[in-house]
Every structure is written in C-alpha cells, then in structure tokens.
Amino acid sequence: MQPLLSPHLLAWCLLTTTLLLPASLADQIPFHRQQPLSTKGPIKEIPQVGLGLWNSKDEDASNAVEYAFEAGYRHLDSAAAYGNEDFVGRTLGNSSLSPHRHKYWITSKLWNTAHQPKHVRPALEKTLHDLQVPYLDLYLMHWPVAFLPGQKPGRTVVDQDTSVHDTWAAMEELVRANLTRHIGVSNFSPRQLDDLLARCDIRPWAHEFETHPYLQQQEFVDWHRKNNITVIAYSPLANMNPTYSDKYPDLPHVLDDPFWIDLAAEKNVTPAQAILAWGRQRGTVVIPKSVHRDRIEENLGSLKVSFTEKEMLKIAEQDKRSRFNNPSKSWGVELFEGLDDGSSRFMANEEVQACGRVGEN
Template identity: 35%
Template sequence: MNTQTLNTGSQMPMLGLGTWKIDKSQCADVIFTAAQAGYRHFDCACDYGNEKEVGQGLKRIVDEGIATREELWITSKLWNTYHARQHVQPACEKTLSDLGLDYIDLYLIHFPIALKFVPFEDRYPPEWFYDPQAESPGMVTEAVPIRETWEAMESLVDAGLAKNIGVCNFGVSLIRDMLSYAKIRPSVLQIELHPRLTQEKLLRWCAQEGIAVTAFSSFGPSSYYQLGMAEKSDSLMDHDVVQRIAKETGKTPGQVLLRWAVQRGTIVIPKASSEKHLQENAAIFDFDLTKDQMSGLSALNQNRRFNDPGHFCEAAFNTFFPIYE
C-alpha cells in the first residue's frame, strides 16, 4: 500500500476506507472484507455511529492474522460537543473503547464548531441537536476557543492515546492561528476535495507547511443524493470529461477520480460496501493520468461544496451556521 510520510515521521496509507454511512448491520463484515482486499487504513468518527461495529471488524482482522494492529491505520474524530478541555480525553477514550484499541493512529477535530456538551449516558453519538425532543430543536453552541481544544488534543499524544493529531474542515486562517501556539503541529487536514472543489490554494499552503491532506467525497456529489444535498445532474461519474478519460485509461470513472486525487498528493478515503467496489477503489496505483487529463479534470472546478454547514445546518438542524465564509 502506498503511504505518505507525515510531519511526525508516521507512514499514513494513501488509500483508506471511509466508514460514513456504512450500515451497522454490515459494517464489521465490510471492514474485514476490505482488509482482505488490502486495505490497512480505516477512517472513522464518533458521529458515524458505527465505531463499535468497526471495532468488531478490526478484531477479526487481527484475530485471523490478516494484519497486525501495528500494520493498521485507524483515524477517528472528536465530535463538536466534546471541544471543552475536560471532554476531549473522555471522548477519545470512548472511541478507543468502541474500536477495541489502546491508541488511535490519527485523531482529528471533526469541525471548527463547538456545541454544548451532551453526556454519553444521555445520547451517543450526540449528533447536532442539543435536545431533539424540544419544541423547536436546534444546535446550541458553546464558547470554546480552538486553542483550548487543540491543547487538549496535544495531551492525548502525551498520554499515548493518539499517535498523530489534526483537523477537518478547517481553512488556512484557522490553521495559521493554530500554528502560532501549537506545541504539536497538525499532521493532517481532512477536507472535501474533488474536481468540482479543487482547493488549489489550500493544497499548496498545506504542502508548504508540511501538513498532509486527506480528501473526502472524492466522487463529488455521490454521497449526498439520498440526503437531498445534491442532484443527479451534479454527477461527476457521468460527466463527459470523466467518462472520456475513463475510456482512454481503460479504468472506471471512480478510479479516474481517485487517481486524480492521489496524483495531487492527497490521501483518499472512498466509502464502499461491496467486495467489487472495494477492489475497484484499491486499483488506482497501477496507472497515471497525463498532464492534459489532470488539467481537464481540474478545469471542472466550480468551488462547489456538497458538505457545507452553511447550508445543511439550517436545512436539517434549524440553525444557520456558516464556517467557510
């Protein structure tokens, strides 16, 4: 498996399996099947609601000798309700307990959004509403500085609970401010990235600062149709340029999109459930796209986000909450 060297010296696999929206009933089996197909990197989160099932799959991988714990790379994320200093370590420990692990390879702040704390015993994962049973439920924010959260994240490294730490859905200004006080620099930034949202300046800046980038939603709108956050007309898989390059390379549209991402130096974490798609997504390291093919895909950029709190928080959680503007 191709890897990228992080600023800590850790070797992070360039391909991982995203676990968002993998149904609990099949999650453990999907994790095991992915490992059989060569996957060693699994991208998880408290908010996905399936970390216990991921943990069952990981245990089977180790128990059946497919891979040792040391050969696996497990990423998880700190949810919005756990940003206060006193909640960061318990949140990480809860994730580790669910996953059946002693340490996490990479722990990320999921969003630059601090919400009011919800105790584990009240609701886990807590999701976005503070009180779903309220007459008019909404998000309730908490005034927690990112510095407080990041310093608590650094303590996880000191305690041996996380090997690497980083952030998701952050922009240059927030990370630049973090770097002014961080004792441990973020190893990874995870962001939405695909030919409709190429994020050229952000990628260039991260390369300059030695921060690796993980791309989520590499297929563009595919994950968002059923959530009403994208239309079929937004499809990248069916786009003429992607289809043409797929024919030229003898690869599938999905493989073309993933190859575009890894050739830009980004780590990819496509979600898949079937053995066929798991194997297809993994077969992206035996070909190269030409300069013209790369340029043609990048030219599809529209600065189009499909995963934007500035849209979905108001539509789904009755709270206007932009973070990118």
C-alpha cells in the same frame, strides 16, 4: 458456528511480513505503491487510499472493514459521530487481528459536543474502547465548532466559552499520553488554520476536508503540502453520496460525467478509479466510502492509474466550485471563510513559521 472472519481475512491476520491477496486481484493492485508492512513498528506513512466509514450502518460497517482488509486496505477513516465504531470494532477486535494493529492505519474524530477540555480524553477513550484498539494513528477535531455537551440528537447549541485552542491543547495531551500518534483538524477555514498555527504547541499533522473534481481548491491543497500538513480528501467521489442528492441538481453525478467517462476509457479503468487516482496524484489521501465488496476492491485499483501533466491541466478545468457538505446555516456559524466567498484569502504562497513540532508522537 460461523467463523468470525472469512478465510481470506483470517489468512491475512496470520501473516507477519506480507499481505495475502485474493488471486483475482493479484495483478490488479500494486501494493508496493503503499507503505510496506513492518513488523518492527507502526506504519509511518498514511496509506494513500483508505476506506471511509461515514454513512456505513451497523453490520454494513463491520462487513465493509472485513471486505477492505481482504482486498488489501490498511487505512480506515472513522469518527465518533458516524455512530458505527462499535460495529467496526467487532472486526478490529478479533483475537486473530489485534496482534497486527501496527500494520494498519486508523483515523477517528472528536465530535463537537466533546470540545470542552475535560471531555476530550474521555471521548477518545470511548472511541478506543468501541474500536477495540489501544491507540489511534490520527485523531482529528471533526469541526472547528464546539457544541454544548449533553444535547439531544438534532439539537445544536454552540458553546461560546470553549475555543478551538482550548480543545487543541487537550488534544495535545493525548499525544503525550500515547493514546494517538498524530493529531489534526477537519473542515477548517484558512483563517482558522492561521489562528491555530500561531498559538499551538504541537502542529496539526493532517487536515481532512471536502475536495474532489467539482471542488478542487488546488491552491489550498498545495499550501498544505508546502507546509507539511497532510491533506485527506473526504467525499473524493463528489456527489455520489446520496446525502448530497439535493445539492446542485444540475450537476451530473461525477461518475456519469462525460469528461470522466471518456478519460477513464482512455486509461482502461473505471471513472471511480480515474478520479481517485487524480486525487492521489494531486497530493491528497483519498478515503472513498462503500459497503459493497466489488466497489471497495475497485477503488483500491486506482493505485495503478496515473496522468500526464497535460491531462492534469484538463482535469483542473473541470472544477465547479461546488461544495456539498456545509452545515453553516443549520449551525448558525460561518464555515469555510476564504474558500467559498471568492476572496482566496489564505497563505498559498507562504510557509508558516508557527507552533512547535508536527502533531505526532
């Protein structure tokens, strides 16, 4: 019978205070740059590089998690809508790994059809069951849009009677019930953030949204940092995801962009490592997606890269204001108001004096 885990991962699971690293990677990835492991309690800070699980199918998702743990990752970014949490749970629920739950960070997301308050807790409980974990580190509202529950795949009817505030209040109860340590949002516009912050009890701990060299939104990123809201950058490698192949066909794939090829060569790293390092240095957590062992290892190698202030200014000039993920038209709602319309209407220079404590337990 084949073992459930590879020897590398099994060894990782048995350690209590250190992380076993394949010898080939020992000098490549400085793990001290991430939050040290703890045997006394859960990780307090989100690791700055995570494994994104969007578009990772079935066994590929399970294998990717195993590869990531072998390489030294301690941060997974999942969602109910990805349709693979039960496969991810096959790795997370392994009897040798589960006692070490406190050593890694897991994020998941509430899908639009579960926004009605009565559906919020059952949705999280299903995610916990599928992932085979007792709690999450971070639970996000995936989109600021409620769909009527029980719809067939591909059909999206907006629930006009359920507000973001209704859903958020139910999510606050998840923190109080110790089902998640933190709560946050994803894909919110500045105006939607304004509105939520003015009325919530527990403030969002994090905001996950699309940002990368072709869609930098640095002023928006800086506003979050000033207001103590962690920014998680999805699609940090821009248009490398095949889902985006039809968007902006005149733009080169970011890894083929001559600017990044040249800059990476100067640093003696790959373009992917350079881009992810820039994402971290500018104040975001990056969650690149891959199911390939070599790329998963390569992406974590971005931890050894840094840029000068002059180089950061040059990178800022590469912004194309190109958003690849925007379902506004297909859903019949307006998303990203104040970000893509040129109005720059957000509180970039203001500190928000808003609702109570940050979204955590």
